[in-house]
Amino acid sequence: MPKPVVAIVGRPNVGKSTIFNRIVGERVSIVEDIPGVTRDRIYSSGEWLTYDFNIIDTGGIDIGDEPFLEQIRQQAEIAIDEADVIIFMTNGREGVTASDEEVAKILYKTNKPVVLAVNKVDNPEMRDQIYDFYSLGFGEPFPISGSHGLGLGDLLDEVAKNFPKFEGDEYGEDVIKFSLIGRPNVGKSSLVNALLGEERVIVSDIEGTTRDAIDSPYKYNGQEYVIIDTAGMRKKGKVYETTEKYSVLRALRAIERSDVVLVILNGEEGIREQDKKIAGYAHESGRGVIIVVNKWDAVEKDEKTMKEFEANIRAHFLFLDYAPIVFLSAKTKKRIHTLIPVINSVSENHSMRVQTNVLNDVITDAVAMNPTPTHNGSRLKIFYTTQVAIKPPTFVVFVNDPELMHFSYERFLENRIRDAFGFEGTPIKIYGRQRK
DSSP, X not given: OOOOEEEEEOSTTSSHHXXXXXXXXXXXXXXXXXTTOOOSOEEEEEEETTEEEEEEEOOOOOOSOOTTHHHHHXXXXXXXXXXXXXXXXXXXXXXXXXXXXXXXXXXXXXXXXEEEEEEOOOSXXXXXXXXXXXXXXXXXXXXXXXXXXXXXXXXXXXXXXXXXXXXXXXXXXXXXXXXXXOSTTSSHHHHHHHHHTSOOSOOOSSTXXXXXXXXXXXXXXXXXXEEEEOOOOOOTTTTTSGGGSSOHHHHHHHHHTOSEEEEEEETTXXXXXXXXXXXXXXXXXXXXXXXXXXXXXXXXXXXXXXXHHHHHHHHHOGGGTTSOXXXXXXXXXXXXXXXXXXXXXXXXXXXXXXXXXXXXXXXXXXXXXXXXXXXXXXXXXXXXEXXXXXXXXXXXXXXXXXXXXXXXXXXXXXXXXXXXXXXXTSOOEEEEEEOO
């Protein structure tokens, strides 16, 4: 089920990034008292009550000829286009300005739910000043203080009321959904066409030909699949270009709808920094992941080339050490038959459940092999472990004190679980919880 998307929009220097960081819970956006500091859309995830959502921080919309203002305006307009709900941020200390009215004019045309927030209302005496903001035409203004965290609950309650009601999965449980992500022109659309055996997706050497996610139902050896092709992700600084209207967030939505994500690399060009950022989205999503090296036919090679390329991938993608690597050529269809069996295997591993008694035998043997760590004279005690979820496989380890479970020991337990049960292609989540 795709997460709803919230965009924070407003003129520069009204506190959008501060509110963004409050909602996300970490300092993702640059916060500085200089108008226009946030030049690119910044994406992250937030949660409120029972809702998970994606949130976009944007550069301020403003009028004038200052540097970057046209790009900032384009950024904000793209974010508006992608959002399900818009938070229109204003500044309570400065009142309604001409720039606020210009932003309002843009928002009138969106037909999207707009929640009006008046930031920098730091004390009760200032609340009388918010009534002027009714003139913007978006109903009740919500007074908040980003610096003190005041009023955010009421604001997010209103935002959540406007989330779209998504229906259940449009495809059956037995259907394997996989998406293809990667930089423009790595051959995603060619690979889709090669799998489908027809020219269903536009293929071009022009970057960014695929503008949106495209679903293609597909059946192979009795198994049903849905292939989700996505627009190539460009690095920041190019995202706002008009040819990249459907960008990172659309790909993130495709990832959220997938069971397995194929991270496509261009074997001819090698590994680029943007490849690692894109792969990071797949890893963080908790989906199964396969690294696919396309255009392998165009690579000059000998008997060592594939092993050397694989070693290079492992060195650059340390966080994806669990992901299998497939080499193929969509253009010539060489080795393309090797892909579907790997997708099936990763999907199965992503949904695997382990019996509790067998799991605890593995953990007991692991502790005997490598005793639990101590800290300040206290030793970690593991009482028992259970699997609480799939997609991805998630385990809870009941211990005497979760603070004693260092991430390195958590990693050790993950490796032992992988040694025992496989789980190739899927991330594993492990949580320490105190036994009551």
